[in-house]
Amino acid sequence: MAVAYADLLPNIIPMVPGCTDTLIVSSVRSAVIELCERSEVYQKELDTLYTVPGLFDFDLEPPSGTAVEKVLSVVYEGKDLEPITPGLLEQRLPKWRDSSGEPQYYIKLDANTLRLAPVPNTAAKAIVRAILKPTHNSSSCDSLVMNDYRDTIINGALYRLLRIPSKEWTDYSGAGVYGTLFNEGITAAERRARSADTGVARKVNYGGLQTQRRYRGYRSPHH
Numbered sequence: 499m500a501v502a503y504a505d506l507l508p509n510i511i512p513m514v515p516g517c518t519d520t521l522i523v524s525s526v527r528s529a530v531i532e533l534c535e536r537s538e539v540y541q542k543e544l545d546t547l548y549t550v551p552g553l554f555d556f557d558l559e560p561p562s563g564t565a566v567e568k569v570l571s572v573v574y575e576g577k578d579l580e581p582i583t584p585g586l587l588e589q590r591l592p593k594w595r596d597s598s599g600e601p602q603y604y605i606k607l608d609a610n611t612l613r614l615a616p617v618p619n620t621a622a623k624a625i626v627r628a629i630l631k632p633t634h635n636s637s638s639c640d641s642l643v644m645n646d647y648r649d650t651i652i653n654g655a656l657y658r659l660l661r662i663p664s665k666e667w668t669d670y671s672g673a674g675v676y677g678t679l680f681n682e683g684i685t686a687a688e689r690r691a692r693s694a695d696t697g698v699a700r701k702v703n704y705g706g707l708q709t710q711r712r713y714r715g716y717r718s719p720h721h
Contacts, residue, residue, distance in 0.1 A: 500563075501638055501644035503527050508521065509652050514659045522655065523568070529654025530639050534631035535567060537687035540643050544626045549574075549618040552598070555672060558610045558626060563636035565609045570631040572612070575622050579604045579614070587615055598702045602688035650683025 503526040510522050534540045544557040544566075560566050572579040582603040587594060590603075598619035605613040612655065632639045644651065653676045660673035 499640045499641045500638040503530070503639070505644075506648070506652060508654070510655055510659070513656055513672075514665075516666040519660060524639075524658065525655040525658040526651060527636060528658060530643065530649045531632050531634070532654060533650060533684055534639075534643065535627070535686060536569070537684050538629045539647065539687045539691045540564075540630045540640060541570065541691070542628060542630055542640075544628055547612070547622060547624040547626055549601075549614065549620070549622045551619050551621060552617060554595070554617045555607065556612050556624075558612055558628070560610065560630055561630065561635055561704055563638065563641075564630040565633055566606070566628045567631045569606045570605065570611065570627045570629060572614075573625040574601050574614070575624075579624075581605070582615075583592075593614060599640070603675065612705075633680055646685065647687055650680060650687060653677075653683060654680040 503523045504519070506526050507519060507522055510526070511517070511519075514522065517711055523540040547556050547558070547720050549556070554660065558566050558569075558586070568660060569581070572581075575598075579601055582590070582605060584605060587603055587605065591597070594615045595617065598617040600620075601614040601624075603615045605615070607613050614624070629638075638644075657673050657680050659669065660669045662668060
């Protein structure tokens, strides 16, 4: 369930007289994005990824209005894959594109693309857990983020608004106070996120393969 950024307007409007709703909502969005980037509190298991023999690049499917900030884990048929860089992969498996088998490594190529290596040789399931953040055109964020870190988000929005120069509501001293509170809130959120991700055993349930598959890459069997 998502909570709209506009839901925080009543908490912020009295502090910035004359400020438009649009600018306030934009500041709330920026505060939420920074919170998610720095603290990594927005963690979620993505839709199951289905591999296809001969394919190695796959589209991740984060919730609408979000992007994948970081991949925390990839479980392929019950086994944890090892994260790796493109350069290190080329060192360990120089001809990985020309070989196939059970994947051992994964690379997050860009915001929503995952690469597996060696090239999968069977149809299988991969469970991906990731850290998410809202996109810059989003209008809401997950309720767990918006509700659990409401005060921190409000502090972050006020920090941004009060430091805008030459406005009726400009208050550099107040901006400094809210900026400090925002940073303290992010530190506490980061500590909480790390604690929540420590010692948690992942439970992976497997069933029959479905026909819906998401992929972006092809290796010809003749190569």
